Amino acid sequence: MTEKDLLISWLNDAHGMENALIKVLDHQVKDAQDFPHVQAKLEQHLEQTRRHAEMVKGCIETLGGKTSTIKTGMATLFGQMQAISTGPAKDEMVKNALADYAAENFEIASYTALIRAAEDLNDQQTAAVCQQIRQEEEEMARWLQQNLPTLVQQTLKAVTTR
Numbered sequence: 001m002t003e004k005d006l007l008i009s010w011l012n013d014a015h016g017m018e019n020a021l022i023k024v025l026d027h028q029v030k031d032a033q034d035f036p037h038v039q040a041k042l043e044q045h046l047e048q049t050r051r052h053a054e055m056v057k058g059c060i061e062t063l064g065g066k067t068s069t070i071k072t073g074m075a076t077l078f079g080q081m082q083a084i085s086t087g088p089a090k091d092e093m094v095k096n097a098l099a100d101y102a103a104e105n106f107e108i109a110s111y112t113a114l115i116r117a118a119e120d121l122n123d124q125q126t127a128a129v130c131q132q133i134r135q136e137e138e139e140m141a142r143w144l145q146q147n148l149p150t151l152v153q154q155t156l157k158a159v160t161t162r
């Protein structure tokens with residue numbers, strides 16, 4: 001395996017990760033119907049995530065690779081399972097936010113590694129794409145961190161008024 005092959009493999013991991021998160025976010029947008037500000041942010045991030053998947057796919061193809069059907073399929077299945085795992089919970093918004101915060105930080109770490117690999121291989125185009133995606137993931141992680149306390153308060157209030 002060459003260094004370029006390894007970069008393509010890691011990009012395929014990122015592509016699969018983005019596709020899994022599309023399924024999760026799609027479900028969470030529906031879950032957030034009683035929280036309009038959260039729903040709006042999730043809808044925005046869902047569109048970003050769809051775009052991220054396409055951007056990563058473009059990097060893979062530019063490098064002469066193909067997206068991995070197996071990795072994408074497994075990630076999508078995982079995303080579907082994760083999306084339904086909090087559905088019946090009364091505290092699903094808090095659980096979703098916690099899972100999303102963890103996922104965003106995992107994505108930040110993944111794109112940090114991809115940026116380094118692309119730079120080491122003198123692939124400035126892939127590095128730039130990954131930097132753009134990482135910035136958007138960092139912004140979403142900050143938003144989640146800032147809004148989690150409010151979600152916790154709203155959830156506690158909803159439980160005590162029932």
